[in-house]
Amino acid sequence: MESTELTKKGAQGSRVKAERQQPGVVVLSRISAALSGLWDLDAILGVGLDSALDIMSGTIGEILLIDEDTQSLSHIVHRGLSKEFVDNVITSLGEGITGSVAQGGKAVLLEDISKDPRVAHRELIIEEGLKAFICVPLRAKASVLGVLYVASRVPRKFTTNDVHLLYAIGDQLGIAIEHARLYERLRGARERLRRLARQNLVAEEEERRRIARELHDETSQSLSGIALQLQALIELSEMTGKQDDEFVAGLKKVQSLTVQVHNEVSRLISNLHPALLDTLGLVPAVRQHAETRLQPLEMDVSVETRGTVMRFPPEVEAALFRFIQGAIGNIAQHSNARNVTVLLEFRPDEFTIKISDDGHGFDVSEITDVEESGRGRGLFSMRERIGFLGGTSGIESEIGKGTTVWASIPIGQEIGYAKNKSTGS
Numbered sequence: 001m002e003s004t005e006l007t008k009k010g011a012q013g014s015r016v017k018a019e020r021q022q023p024g025v026v027v028l029s030r031i032s033a034a035l036s037g038l039w040d041l042d043a044i045l046g047v048g049l050d051s052a053l054d055i056m057s058g059t060i061g062e063i064l065l066i067d068e069d070t071q072s073l074s075h076i077v078h079r080g081l082s083k084e085f086v087d088n089v090i091t092s093l094g095e096g097i098t099g100s101v102a103q104g105g106k107a108v109l110l111e112d113i114s115k116d117p118r119v120a121h122r123e124l125i126i127e128e129g130l131k132a133f134i135c136v137p138l139r140a141k142a143s144v145l146g147v148l149y150v151a152s153r154v155p156r157k158f159t160t161n162d163v164h165l166l167y168a169i170g171d172q173l174g175i176a177i178e179h180a181r182l183y184e185r186l187r188g189a190r191e192r193l194r195r196l197a198r199q200n201l202v203a204e205e206e207e208r209r210r211i212a213r214e215l216h217d218e219t220s221q222s223l224s225g226i227a228l229q230l231q232a233l234i235e236l237s238e239m240t241g242k243q244d245d246e247f248v249a250g251l252k253k254v255q256s257l258t259v260q261v262h263n264e265v266s267r268l269i270s271n272l273h274p275a276l277l278d279t280l281g282l283v284p285a286v287r288q289h290a291e292t293r294l295q296p297l298e299m300d301v302s303v304e305t306r307g308t309v310m311r312f313p314p315e316v317e318a319a320l321f322r323f324i325q326g327a328i329g330n331i332a333q334h335s336n337a338r339n340v341t342v343l344l345e346f347r348p349d350e351f352t353i354k355i356s357d358d359g360h361g362f363d364v365s366e367i368t369d370v371e372e373s374g375r376g377r378g379l380f381s382m383r384e385r386i387g388f389l390g391g392t393s394g395i396e397s398e399i400g401k402g403t404t405v406w407a408s409i410p411i412g413q414e415i416g417y418a419k420n421k422s423t424g425s
């Protein structure tokens with residue numbers, strides 16, 4: 001029986017002949033190409049093992065990764081091994097051949113593993129018929145993440161050159177595994193942030209709705225009550241003629257101020273959460289908002305619909321309304337347009353929004369991030385809201401010609417609910 005323990009340094013030593021290095025380089029660049037662009041750990045390990053087997057002209061092999069919690073090796077991907085073998089071989093770190101490669105970080109090359117004294121599951125290995133065996137660590141920086149082995153049931157002599165090649169594959173895989181784990185962690189963190197942002201938007205919308213309702217039920221009602229009382233007092237004073245003119249004029253002034261404050265509160269309520277959105281839905285709410293926001297600026301507004309108008313769940317309608325409100329706010333603030341068109345298109349599988357103005361436009365490529373001044377925040381949160389609905393959005397603008405903002409969201413069973421019979425105007 002031949003048993004060799006090799007360090008990478010040893011394998012890379014002068015014994016490796018120059019003519020054997022060339023195929024190795026080719027092979028490694030092949031593996032590197034196969035692994036590049038892969039971020040999913042399972043895919044990386046599957047491709048890595050298959051490539052290693054291909055290079056070694058083998059059919060039996062496995063990748064095991066260290067489980068830090070249990071200090072054992074977990075079977076991740078294997079080829080050519082029976083289910084019984086994989087299910088029953090449980091290896092602790094430092095135990096048996098694979099366990100010691102994982103712990104010590106040194107490769108092991110055996111002519112017949114079933115006869116090696118260090119083996120941990122001899123009976124299972126004999127049953128499985130494994131003989132020639134070569135095992136390398138999967139390393140990233142200074143730590144070992146797992147092991148990769150290739151085995152054979154027929155007599156075969158792996159060479160030190162094979163070890164050298166497999167070492168290099170193991171190192172490539174180790175780095176790819178580390179990148180995949182980092183990517184996964186980043187993706188998880190990003191996903192958590194997105195979830196948080198989404199929850200914030202929902203909470204913000206609920207809070208706006210609650211304040212709007214309270215303002216409507218308490219403040220607004222009281223103000224209209226006061227205005228009515230004042231009106232009644234004015235009429236009574238004028239009828240009886242008991243009060244002097246100055247007093248009646250004072251009453252009229254207070255009454256007109258009350259009406260003004262009442263109108264302000266109504267505008268505030270509508271901005272916070274338009275009642276129309278809950279009662280009649282998106283189209284009337286958008287029409288009312290666009291007209292009250294843009295007509296006073298002498299802009300000509302048209303809100304058109306195509307397809308069969310349908311209602312969406314309240315949180316979806318609220319998000320779509322906020323998107324449109326953002327675009328209309330920008331038109332009011334920045335465009336200097338004369339004509340504005342809002343097109344809402346209801347298709348069976350998709351809902352699209354297109355808001356166009358003929359204002360002076362702007363350079364879209366300038367807005368790459370949210371600036372210190374807050375410029376860009378509006379567009380960013382508009383895009384996020386549509387993203388949360390699983391949709392896409394964009395903005396196109398040409399200086400001197402105008403701007404078009406669009407969004408499209410898919411309509412599945414979970415988004416669209418009550419289909420109205422009426423068609424939009």
Ligand SMILES: Nc1ncnc2c1ncn2[C@@H]1O[C@H](COP(=O)(O)OP(=O)(O)OP(=O)(O)O)[C@@H](O)[C@H]1O
Nearest residue numbers: 330331334335361362374375376377378379380403
């Ligand atoms: N319809 C438009 N016409 C002309 N310029 C626009 C239009 N829409 C957006 N812009 C330009 O894009 C910039 C970014 O818009 P965004 O809504 O992100 O920020 P903002 O409107 O400046 O700030 P906020 O929305 O927080 O009030 C605006 O400052 C403006 O220069």
Ligand SMILES: [Mg+2]
Nearest residue numbers: 329330378379
């Ligand atoms: Mg804005």
